[in-house]
Structures are given as structure tokens and as C-alpha cells.
Amino acid sequence: MKKVLKITLAIIVILVIVLVAFNYSRLNIISGYSAKNMNSSVFVAGRTAEFTDNTDNNFGPVNIADDVVDEKKKTASATVFGLMERTAVYRKGLGSVLIDDDYDITKETPIPHRSNIARMLPYPYGNMSQKDTVFSNVDYAKVKSAVNYAFETVDGEDVKKTRAVLVLYKDQIIAEQYAEGFNKDSRILGWSMTKSLVSTMYGVLQYQGKINIWDKAPVDSWKNDERAEITIHNLLQMNSGLEWEEDYSKISDVTKMLFLAKDMTKPQAEKPLVGKPNETWYYSSGTSNLLSGILRKQFNKHQEYLDFPYRDFIDKIGMHSMLIEADMVGNYVGSSYSWATPRDWAKFGLLYLHRGNWNGTQIFDDSWVDYVTKPTPTSNGRYGGHFWLNAGGFHPDVPKDMYSANGYQGQRVYIIPSKDLVVVRFGLAAGDAVDFNKFLSEISGAIK
Template structure:
């Protein structure tokens, strides 16, 4: 009997230790689940049941009990009744996690949008795409390439696919439950949208990437040498841990912080600028805060991404979510339909020109596609590259917007191609090289 009691005590102690060590993680799990649920239903126009059975069926996250309240337009989640989190909707700004800083009666601004349809065929407008047959496209091979993207889809989990060729819609395909109008969370593809704002401001003569970062807290220490260029290239030398499987700088920022522009700002320097390359979502949100400083008012800041390029190119489904303090979460929370993500790719393929208007310079495209030191040729300035042949059977001039779980906008100038793929599995589970090489084989 004594042995049994001792075993029981040890078991209780062991359970207590496990709970103690993992308790903080529950906050991240329920935060992720409630935020993702709220945005997927209210922004992504999905059903709660579909989100639970598909999107939230992933390690650790599936431990959460997640619910969506239609009447209150909010989502809640907890893990075995612990760490209850709630995400609510703010019109025009997406959804946000509630914390102690949340004021229910606070009045907040929202961006002004111009959703006037553009009377041109897609992708340059909102009319039906031109029914175009290309003599240089092998359509039999094209269908095989599409089959590669959607093959074994219980594993690859491709949801949407779209290809633009020479500025025309070549093909698009959608999994059940998704359509050309379904907004898709781009995750880190949003970083490229945030960077585009800097390209536009530079083109307008409002700033230069060589400028020192306007961060007052850095003026009297070694961080004072950090420039906008260093931040855009993720080579600031600042400490940052980008790990989504643990309690890290990234997860604490996304699921705990009211003001996400501060997480990277307050980190110490671990190297001089340019001496290391370290991918950091905190850096992008710091840049979002710096972007906000370029305007006299909060309203101008909120309007700028839409008035300067998003609505101008007709990407009316696109929405940038903001944190509790009204900063765009440029690291992670951009939504758009597959067609509208493709418009962004086409804008870059056109070197910043859209329907006769230059939105940013061709030099900006050269800038973002120039490899960053110590990135092994994989990264430019908030865009991913293939300059080192990471995808060995794909042209080296490919560059892309990449997001968690396999969200991609590929731009391949030498083939006049823009390719969008979204889903729940990324490379190598979704074999990017195999798919793109099979697609490129359709065009001599």
C-alpha cells in the first residue's frame, strides 16, 4: 500500500512538473487557435467546422477547444479549460486577440478603400479574363503539371493554384471549399507587401533605404548604425528567435503583444549590421512602425498601402490585419484571394507598372532581387530568391513571396510567369522544384 501511495505521489509530481513546464505554451496554443479561427471565418469566409477539421488539426494546436460565436462575431479557445483566449473583429482591420490592454469602447480608425471595379479583363481589371490560347504552350503537359500540384493531396494539401502567362490567365484550379474569391491568409507573404510600401515611398522621393533607421532608442548605442536597408534585408545584427514550435520571440510577439512594432526594437545587437543574416518577423513589424512614422496621421498610415498600390491594381479582396495599437502586422497577417495575390506578382513582373502608371521603380525590383550577404543566395529584401539554384530545375531569376504552410507567389521573369500556390503544406512536402519544373516544361 505504501509503495502504491509513493507511486501515486510521484505520478502527481510528474504531472505537475509537465503542466508547469508547458503551461505558458497553452497561451500560445489557445491564442493561435482563437485568432486563426476568427480571421478564417470573418475574413477568409470559411465555416468554423471546416477550420477545426482542417486548419487547426495540427500538432499541439489540435489540443485546443475552439469555438466561433456568430452572434458576437468572435472566437474563443482554451486547452483543457486552461488559458482561455478570445479574438474579436474590428471592421477594416481584421481580427485581433484580446488582452488586458483591450478597451471595448475604444474608437478606432479603419482604412478608406476604393473598391471601384476596373473595366479591363483580369488580371489588370475586374472583367472576365480573355479566353486566350497560346501556340507556344503544351496544354497536355500543363494539365500534368496541375496534377502534380494537386496529386496526393492528403499530404500536399494544395488548396488553390493560379498561373499567369504574359499577363493572361493561363490556368486556375481550386480545391473543394475554395474559389477565385476566397481570401487566403498569406502569412509571411505579407512581408513583401509591407516592403512594397517602402519601394513606393522611395520612388516618390520620401525616403531612401540607405537612411539610418529612425529609432530613438538606438541613437546612443551600437544599434545606431542600422539602416532601413539592413532591416529590409534581415541583416541588422539584432537578436531574434523565429521559432513557431516553442515559446519564442516570434510567438510571444504574435500572440501576446499589443504593439508588435516593439518586439524587435528592444532586442540587443549580437553582431554588427551585414555580418549575419537572421530571418525575423519582428524586423518586419518594426518596419511597419517605421512606416507609420512617415505620415502625419494614423489615418494616412492606414490608407497608404491601399491607396498607393493595393486598390490601384484592383486587389480589393486584400486586407491587412492590425495589432491592438493599430499597426499593420506586416510580418504575417495579410489576406487576399488567389487572383489578387497574383496581381501583386504581376505588378512585380511589370517592374512596378500597372495600366500605364508607374507605382514603384524598376530599380526597386533589382534591389529586392539582389542576394543578401550570408543568406546563401536565398534572400533579397523581403523576397526569397533562387539565385543559388535552391530549386535546381527552375530558372535562377525566380523570386517569390513565401508564407507559412506553403503560401507562394512565384515570379519568373525569363518565362513571363506568375504562379500562385496556397495550401497547408510547404516545401519539401509540397515539392516546389518538381511542380515548377513540370510547369515550365509546358513553355519552350
């Protein structure tokens, strides 16, 4: 019996060694993801470490990491089998950031100035409860059925992992539901919906006459080579022709940027052309962070850059729960890291539904909506100016004028102008787990 036990233990040790050796170079990414996600969940969203371990970080291979949270220092550290320790720290106003050994957590950094003015108006334009309204042309039972579908279990298992659904028709919430542990005040990570926020920042600057998106992208290292022809427009349409690998399953351009880079605006700028601008659509988180860096160049001071999106857009429409996280050198991580409550995310959708007008105040020009919803060449009608489109009929049973801000694991803000609808969904699963065509077609079909 002892001999069998020794052989079994030896096999286990060998397997562990092989596993670590095979994945050693990935451990940096795994522990980095775990530490960053844990820190944001605890200090930005106000969840517990235990909850985060059991939900947000409970998937392979991230679930092999062990996390330690320091409430006093506001740090979260993660290791994998005791190796590759990575640490993330929370900075007030800037959220959580994954740091390297050179980062001084005691150094003060500038933070955005915020404005939170109480507006004595019903939601969505103020802080008061919305007016009770019943629409005779809305099939509420059908809407409820669609919402229930988003939360339903399969054989008792929560495969859809939906956390929040919000449906607004003519500015009124006609359906709202949350998973256990979440409510209307829960901050939720938008992931790549942040890209649509970046696009909006450009729309605001364009409206203010402070930038021209048709100009060549102001990247110094491109001035003397073929990349000099790339415009800001090309970047907004993800159609620059620049090389980029967007693969989260391995060490790739995107994982190295998010979990290793000090300055996330640089990785895409350093890539060569592999196609022609305006002829080569390819989804790239590096492009969104490059745009964040170009945005920063439009301001004389770092403080002005930090203040701009909140002062001229986010706080102006009452998205006061919104927080966009920054990298180690203070650039907004425009590809991935923004947090807000579902109701505030819905305000973002309403801003676009009303073509940039927020209760009488124009935030960006009416024509900006036409710009972001114009299909990017070679995207088959799926992508516009940092928004996803249904122009090509990807969702065949949903109106083709639908467009959306999309994020990892099925974070969505859908805008359907022909139905006067905004639909918000948050969760931890997408793909085959949630049939968004079914979900959206039922909701849009409920409006007669």
C-alpha cells in the same frame, strides 16, 4: 475489473496533469493561436468554425484547444483543458486581433479608407473575364500535369493539402484549380508573404521621394549605441545583426510577439546586436513589424498610415479583396497577417513581373525590382529585400531569375521574368510534402 478501471483512470489523470504542467507556459500561445486563427477564418475568410477546426487548426498542439465563436460580438475564444482563455475580435477594415484583458472592444478605432472602382477591362486589369487566348508555345498538358501534382494524394491521403494553384503567362491565366470548398473568390492567408507587401510599401514611398532606405533606421532607442548604424536597407534585407529567435515550436521571440505583444513593432527594436549590420543575415518576423512601425512614423496621422498601402498600391492595382490585419494599437502586422483571393495575390506577382508598372501606371520605380532581387550578403543567394530568391540555385531546375513571396505552410507567389510567368500556390503543407522544384520546373519547362 473495477480496480483495473480505477487504476486506468488514475493513470490518465496523472498523464493529463503531467502534460498540462509540462506545457503550462505554452498554453497561452496554443490558445492564442487557435483563437486568432479561428476568428480570422470565420470573420475575414467567411469559413465555418467546424471547417476551421478540421483543417487550419487541426495540427498538434493547436488541436488540443477548444474554441467558442460569438457571431454577434465577432469574437472567438479558446482554452486548453479549460485553462488560459484567449480571445480574438474582428474589427472591420483591420481584421482579427488577439486581445488582452485591457483591450476595450467597444472603443471605435480608425480603419483604412478603401476604393473599389469597377474597371471594365478583362482580368487582371479589370473586373471582366479574361480574353480567351491560346499560346502555341505553351505545353498545356505539361502545365496541367504540374498542377495535378500539386493536388495529388498519396495512398489516398491529402498530404499536400493544396488549396489553390494559379498559373499566369503573359497576363493570361493558363491554369487554375481549387480544392473542394475553395474558389476564385476565397480569401486565403498569405502568412509571411505579408513581408513582401511591406517591402513594396517602402518601394512606393521611395519612388514618391518620401523616404530614403539608405538612411539610418529612425529608432530613438538606438541613437546612442552601436545599433545607430543600422539602416532601413539593412532591415529590408534582414541583415541588421540584431538578436532574434524565429522558432514556432516553442516560446520564442516570434511566438511571444505574435500571441502576447500589444504593439508588435517593439520586440525587435528592444533586441541587442549579436552581429554586424550588412554581415549577419537572419530571418526575423520582428524585423518586418519594426519596419511597419517605422513606416507609420512617416505619416503625421494614424489615418494616413492606414490609408497609404491601399490608396497608393493595393487598391490601385485592383487587389480589392486584400486585407492586412493590425495589432492592438493599430500597426499593420507586416510579418504575417494579410488575406486576399488567389487571383488578387497573382496581381501582386504581375506588378513585379512588369517591374512596378500596372497597365501604364508606375506604382514603384523600375529599379525597385533590381533592389529586392539583389541577394543579401551571407544569405547564399536565397534572400533579397523581403523576397526569397533563386539566385543561388536553391531550386536547381528552375530559372535562377525566379524570386518569390513566401509564407508559412507553402503560401507562394512566384515570379519568373525569363518565362513571363507568375505562379501562385496556397495550402496547408510545404517542406517534404510538396517538391516545389519539381512543381515549378514542370511549369517553366512548359513554356517553349
